[in-house]
Amino acid sequence: SHPIIFDTDPGVDDAQAIAIALRHPEIELLGLTTTYGNVDIETATHNGLLLCELAGRGDVPVAQGAAGPMVKPRHPAPAHIHGANGLGNIELPEVKGKKDPRSAAQFIVDTVNERPGEVTLVAVGPVGNLAAALQLDPALTEKVKRVVIMGGSVREGGNVTPVAEANMFNDPHAAQRVLTAGWPLTLVGLDVTHRCVLTPAHMQRIEAGQGELGKVLAGSYAFYRDFYREFLGIDGCCPHDSCALAWLLRPELFTTAPGHLAVITEGLAEGQTLFAPEGRDFIQERWSQTPLAEVCLEVDGEAVVEWITATLG
Ligand code: BDR
Numbered sequence: 001s002h003p004i005i006f007d008t009d010p011g012v013d014d015a016q017a018i019a020i021a022l023r024h025p026e027i028e029l030l031g032l033t034t035t036y037g038n039v040d041i042e043t044a045t046h047n048g049l050l051l052c053e054l055a056g057r058g059d060v061p062v063a064q065g066a067a068g069p070m071v072k073p074r075h076p077a078p079a080h081i082h083g084a085n086g087l088g089n090i091e092l093p094e095v096k097g098k099k100d101p102r103s104a105a106q107f108i109v110d111t112v113n114e115r116p117g118e119v120t121l122v123a124v125g126p127v128g129n130l131a132a133a134l135q136l137d138p139a140l141t142e143k144v145k146r147v148v149i150m151g152g153s154v155r156e157g158g159n160v161t162p163v164a165e166a167n168m169f170n171d172p173h174a175a176q177r178v179l180t181a182g183w184p185l186t187l188v189g190l191d192v193t194h195r196c197v198l199t200p201a202h203m204q205r206i207e208a209g210q211g212e213l214g215k216v217l218a219g220s221y222a223f224y225r226d227f228y229r230e231f232l233g234i235d236g237c238c239p240h241d242s243c244a245l246a247w248l249l250r251p252e253l254f255t256t257a258p259g260h261l262a263v264i265t266e267g268l269a270e271g272q273t274l275f276a277p278e279g280r281d282f283i284q285e286r287w288s289q290t291p292l293a294e295v296c297l298e299v300d301g302e303a304v305v306e307w308i309t310a311t312l313g
C-alpha cells in the first residue's frame with residue numbers, strides 16, 4: 001500500500017481526489033494538508049475536515065497551511081469555477097472535528113521523519129506547503145519516497161494564462177523551489193489531465209456509490225460542469241487532481257519522460273512550467289543543471305476516468 005500525505009485546496013476536483021485517497025484500499029492516507037488556492041485557507045481546511053467526516057474518516061488529521069503565495073500578492077480565488085465555498089455553493093453540513101494543531105509544513109516534516117523512505121507527498125494545489133516543509137527540513141528531499149504534483153503544463157498551454165496552469169501560477173516561487181529541489185518527482189499536468197473527462201454518467205455511478213459524500217461530490221460536480229460547458233464547450237469535467245493518484249496507482253496508463261523542470265516566477269509568463277527533455281544538448285548549460293524529474297506527457301484518458309469511477313462507484 002502507498003502511505004501518502006495529500007496536500008490540497010478543496011475545490012471540486014480536489015474533493016473527488018480526496019474521496020479516492022480515503023476509499024482506495026491501496027492508499028494509506030496519513031493526513032490532509034491544506035492550502036489556499038481554489039478557496040481561502042479557512043475554507044480549504046473546513047472542506048478537508050468535512051469531506052473526511054462525510055466518508056466516516058474523521059480520524060484523518062487535517063493540518064492547515066499556506067494562506068497565500070510566498071512572494072507575490074495573493075490572487076483572489078475565482079468563485080465561478082469552484083463556487084465561493086469551494087464545493088459548488090451547495091449547502092454543507094456542519095463540521096464536527098478540529099484541525100491538527102500543527103502547521104501543514106510541520107505535519108509533513110514530522111510524518112515523513114516518522115517513516116523515512118516510505119511516504120509519498122501528493123500535492124494538488126499551489127505548493128507553498130511543500131516549499132515551507134523543505135525550509136524546515138532540507139533533508140526531506142532524501143526522506144520522502146516521491147513527490148507527485150498535479151500542476152503545470154509542458155506542451156498543452158495554460159488554463160489561467162496562455163502559458164500558466166493554476167497551481168503553478170498561484171505560487172510560482174514555491175513551485176520553482178519544489179520542482180528543482182532534487183527529490184524524486186513526478187509532474188502530472190494539463191498535458192494529461194485535459195485528456196480525461198469525467199462525464200455526468202460517470203458521476204451518477206460515483207454518487208450512487210458514496211452515500212453522504214456522494215451527494216457533495218455530485219452537487220459540486222454539477223456546478224463545475226457549468227463552468228466547463230461555458231468556457232471549454234465540453235459536457236463533463238477534467239478530474240485534474242484525481243489524475244495524480246491515478247498516476248501513483250496505475251502508472252502504466254501514462255507515458256512519461258525524464259527531464260529538467262523550471263517555473264517562470266516573474267513577468268508576463270509567470271507560472272509557466274518549462275521542460276527540457278533529458279539528453280538534449282541545449283546551448284545554455286544551466287538547463288541541465290537542475291535535477292531530473294519525470295513528466296507525464298500522454299495518458300489513456302478513458303482508462304483513467306474508468307479507474308476513478310470504479311474506485312468510487
Ligand atoms: C488545478 O487548479 C485547480 O483549480 C484544480 O483543483 C486543480 O488542482 C488545475 O489547473
Ligand code: CA
Pocket residue numbers: 008009010011013014038124125241
Ligand atoms: Ca486542486
